[in-house]
Amino acid sequence: MRAARENLFHLIEPLLPHVEHPSRYLDHEWGVCEEQDGPFHLCMVYADVYEVGQPNLGVAILYNNVNAQEGMSCERCYLPWKDMSALMRERGVPLLSLEGAAPLASFDAIGFTLAHELIATNVLETLDLAGIALTSAERDEDDPIILAGGPSAWNCEPLAPVFDAVLLGDGEESIVEVCACIRDARAEGLSRADLLRRLARVPGTYVPSLYDVVVDESTTRWGRAVPRAGEDAPKVVLKRCVNDFASTPAVAQRIVPYMGIVQDRLSLEVLRGCARGCRFCQAGMTYRPVRERPAEQVVRCGVEGLLTSGHDEISLTSLSTTDHSQCELILNKMNEALDGQGIRVSIPSQRLDSFGVDMAAAVAGGKRGGLTFAPEAGSQRLRDVINKNVTEEDLERAARNAFAAGWRRMKLYFMIGLPTETDEDVVGIARMAERVLEIGREVVGRGPKSGVSVSISVAVLVPKPYTPFQWVGQLKPEEVRRRQQLLLHEVRDRAIRVSYHDADVSLVEGALSKMGRAGFELVRAAWERGCRFDAWTSEFDFCAWNEAARSCGLDLEEVACEQFPLTAALPWAHTSPGVSMGYLQREWRRAVEGVTTPDCTRESCTGCGVCPALGVHNVIQGVRS
Amino acid sequence: MRGRANAQPFSARPQDLPVKADLARLRVEYGKDERLAFLGHLEVLSTVERSIRRARLPFSIGNGFARRMRIQFSQALPVGASSACEYFDLRLTERVNPQEALDALRASTPRGLAPARAAYVPGRLPALEAWLDRSIWELEVRGASWGADDIAAAIGEVVRRGSLTYLRGEKAKTVDVASSLVGFSAFDGGGFIGLTLETRLTGGNALRPQVLLDAALGLSGMPRYDSVRVRRTLQAHEEDGRLVEPFCGSDAIATSSLF
Numbered sequence: 032m033r034a035a036r037e038n039l040f041h042l043i044e045p046l047l048p049h050v051e052h053p054s055r056y057l058d059h060e061w062g063v064c065e066e067q068d069g070p071f072h073l074c075m076v077y078a079d080v081y082e083v084g085q086p087n088l089g090v091a092i093l094y095n096n097v098n099a100q101e102g103m104s105c106e107r108c109y110l111p112w113k114d115m116s117a118l119m120r121e122r123g124v125p126l127l128s129l130e131g132a133a134p135l136a137s138f139d140a141i142g143f144t145l146a147h148e149l150i151a152t153n154v155l156e157t158l159d160l161a162g163i164a165l166t167s168a169e170r171d172e173d174d175p176i177i178l179a180g181g182p183s184a185w186n187c188e189p190l191a192p193v194f195d196a197v198l199l200g201d202g203e204e205s206i207v208e209v210c211a212c213i214r215d216a217r218a219e220g221l222s223r224a225d226l227l228r229r230l231a232r233v234p235g236t237y238v239p240s241l242y243d244v245v246v247d248e249s250t251t252r253w254g255r256a257v258p259r260a261g262e263d264a265p266k267v268v269l270k271r272c273v274n275d276f277a278s279t280p281a282v283a284q285r286i287v288p289y290m291g292i293v294q295d296r297l298s299l300e301v302l303r304g305c306a307r308g309c310r311f312c313q314a315g316m317t318y319r320p321v322r323e324r325p326a327e328q329v330v331r332c333g334v335e336g337l338l339t340s341g342h343d344e345i346s347l348t349s350l351s352t353t354d355h356s357q358c359e360l361i362l363n364k365m366n367e368a369l370d371g372q373g374i375r376v377s378i379p380s381q382r383l384d385s386f387g388v389d390m391a392a393a394v395a396g397g398k399r400g401g402l403t404f405a406p407e408a409g410s411q412r413l414r415d416v417i418n419k420n421v422t423e424e425d426l427e428r429a430a431r432n433a434f435a436a437g438w439r440r441m442k443l444y445f446m447i448g449l450p451t452e453t454d455e456d457v458v459g460i461a462r463m464a465e466r467v468l469e470i471g472r473e474v475v476g477r478g479p480k481s482g483v484s485v486s487i488s489v490a491v492l493v494p495k496p497y498t499p500f501q502w503v504g505q506l507k508p509e510e511v512r513r514r515q516q517l518l519l520h521e522v523r524d525r526a527i528r529v530s531y532h533d534a535d536v537s538l539v540e541g542a543l544s545k546m547g548r549a550g551f552e553l554v555r556a557a558w559e560r561g562c563r564f565d566a567w568t569s570e571f572d573f574c575a576w577n578e579a580a581r582s583c584g585l586d587l588e589e590v591a592c593e594q595f596p597l598t599a600a601l602p603w604a605h606t607s608p609g610v611s612m613g614y615l616q617r618e619w620r621r622a623v624e625g626v627t628t629p630d631c632t633r634e635s636c637t638g639c640g641v642c643p644a645l646g647v648h649n650v651i652q653g654v655r656s
Numbered sequence: 657m658r659g660r661a662n663a664q665p666f667s668a669r670p671q672d673l674p675v676k677a678d679l680a681r682l683r684v685e686y687g688k689d690e691r692l693a694f695l696g697h698l699e700v701l702s703t704v705e706r707s708i709r710r711a712r713l714p715f716s717i718g719n720g721f722a723r724r725m726r727i728q729f730s731q732a733l734p735v736g737a738s739s740a741c742e743y744f745d746l747r748l749t750e751r752v753n754p755q756e757a758l759d760a761l762r763a764s765t766p767r768g769l770a771p772a773r774a775a776y777v778p779g780r781l782p783a784l785e786a787w788l789d790r791s792i793w794e795l796e797v798r799g800a801s802w803g804a805d806d807i808a809a810a811i812g813e814v815v816r817r818g819s820l821t822y823l824r825g826e827k828a829k830t831v832d833v834a835s836s837l838v839g840f841s842a843f844d845g846g847g848f849i850g851l852t853l854e855t856r857l858t859g860g861n862a863l864r865p866q867v868l869l870d871a872a873l874g875l876s877g878m879p880r881y882d883s884v885r886v887r888r889t890l891q892a893h894e895e896d897g898r899l900v901e902p903f904c905g906s907d908a909i910a911t912s913s914l915f
Contacts, residue, residue, distance in 0.1 A: 047736070289695050291698070341710040343706075373725065
């Protein structure tokens, strides 16, 4: 039954002296939307603590768009840390939204952002704390409609029983349409089942309860989802895409937090999508096409955003900001406009092949902290396999430019477990790091006070849906650990620091990326065994995950490391970002042959299928070189 | 008021930059109220700095690597404590009318941290944190099974012992109570026990009101209470045994009409 809508902050306030970081639960930040009159109420949830969820751009965009609608309100909710949730359970306090301190169970709809796979148990924890049934099938007629979306929705099957509807692709427009659909259906007195049927007619909306999972010889063991007989649901739900990206507000973040958050700066999304075609990268495939904002809009909105927010740093975010055809112009104009105000302009990570002398001068204003590049693999052969079209010369040139421009610390991202990887490729990572260090010492000097250092961060490849590597089995944890040790052994200079991802965490992430709907039992069993905040190193409990898997008759290693046949119908094939299976299969074959594929924003179309499928096209403001 | 675009340029040579003490020093009094009492000190600092940027005051930027705003704050408040009298000193590259500065700040600051007064103070005064060395605190203790006289006697016992030691995280801290606690009184407020504490900064660890209360209860074996509200009601400078108010000597003190 729907809970009453009322402000219950007085139940939270007495708990604040007893928890860490009470500012997580305060609301009343600058820029918050105070008017929450509805009558339609949506609550956007990022199922992690405030400081992790608050910087999320997706939540900010949807929050603004819904609040801008007449008759609709949108609030936020983050998952309380364990100390607060324990107190809330002890005292019978339900999970509340921030703005109105209203019970989550009183909202018309609740929208989860699926930022990564390891957030799965936190979704269940959120619902449980809110007193809402965990699965769609268990909910009452007037319970809130539970929505989801975000980057990890591309295989949402392990959580499909939880969600009433999943919004695929850009949510700017679809969230408003979905809310309007729920509002109207409720006003008409439709049953919950009929409401969900109507939601399935909103383009880009996947309603899991209208699909059955069929396992046959054409599928993997997880089967495929097909519309249930008699239901008028699309066989394949295509994502939504905002083609006129420049018409959307450039600065979505209006709320200025009190506490230090993980990205404590103003973010401006300068472009969306990336066509570089890195074969491991899910975002590169699922956010296509590429849409750039004009330089004038970026600079104007960035300066305005800083004045209205009071931030002292602005980050020009995107999947690959230095690919923006007007990147240098933007940086120069912005630095000029902000001169003398102690404001830093930053870019999340740099492309090796576009970090020239001018770029080095323009990034980060007067500050020279660390600089991050992502060569991803230690040999040219393997970089060709993954279609990371950068060369050793690119790295050397970029490193030289950066050290000459004043940087002293260089961070390099790599992956291990890539298809066809050999020990030689792993050793190549160490050699690349040494080469960069040597360049730093050549440019800056060799003395201990030169401060030159290189750190390498090595992730494990988790093959993701809708990438050319989606059929690949993940590298077994034992082999991951052997290759990590090999790398550690090969790095001999103490000025090179090595960090690497935990093989067990990657294994769970891999299993969740691969499983079909039956995987929900695993997620539920893990949550029942106390798994929460799995993305937090301090909280991840591999034993509990293993126990949960055993209780469901599963073996995590077997699930994550299974190779799927190239022709099999995949568990996520009924939801599509527009990239064709044929293109992904072709890209897989080219990967095995070590043949690279160019970027369609620089050369001709590579036939990924997105533009014809969605009726969209790349929008490039200048000329990419 | 000059816009920030005309503020102190980055490209200036160090020898051309203004000397800190010669810059206008605007002192601002603000409160810490309602739920914002639960902000930590660093959270207050960053919120105030962002409010100043939003107010577009011509603030000065330091010459160090980090290029930070030149601003000083009074002694940190414990998380959960509210206040009617917190202060910051902001260095400006030009003298702005204090009333205009205060109005701009009020319009750009969250309500719970709203500024109340502003005035220019001499540039060469000592740092605020050390200069404001006297505080008055009011505590409202609810759900206590003891009376005002009991707690007064218990605090008296702590004072007689001279010092107290408590754990802050895993670190043991000792406070010189005899010299930190200038005076105290307790009263029955009808539904709560009220405590007024007058404290002094001694150069050692600062005396936190709730730490004193808990130490007194622990020492006398008295049971704990349900909740306590702590509020700082005065900060001042002690000079020759008398209290000097933070704006003493300032001629034009801008005030907010709401206070």
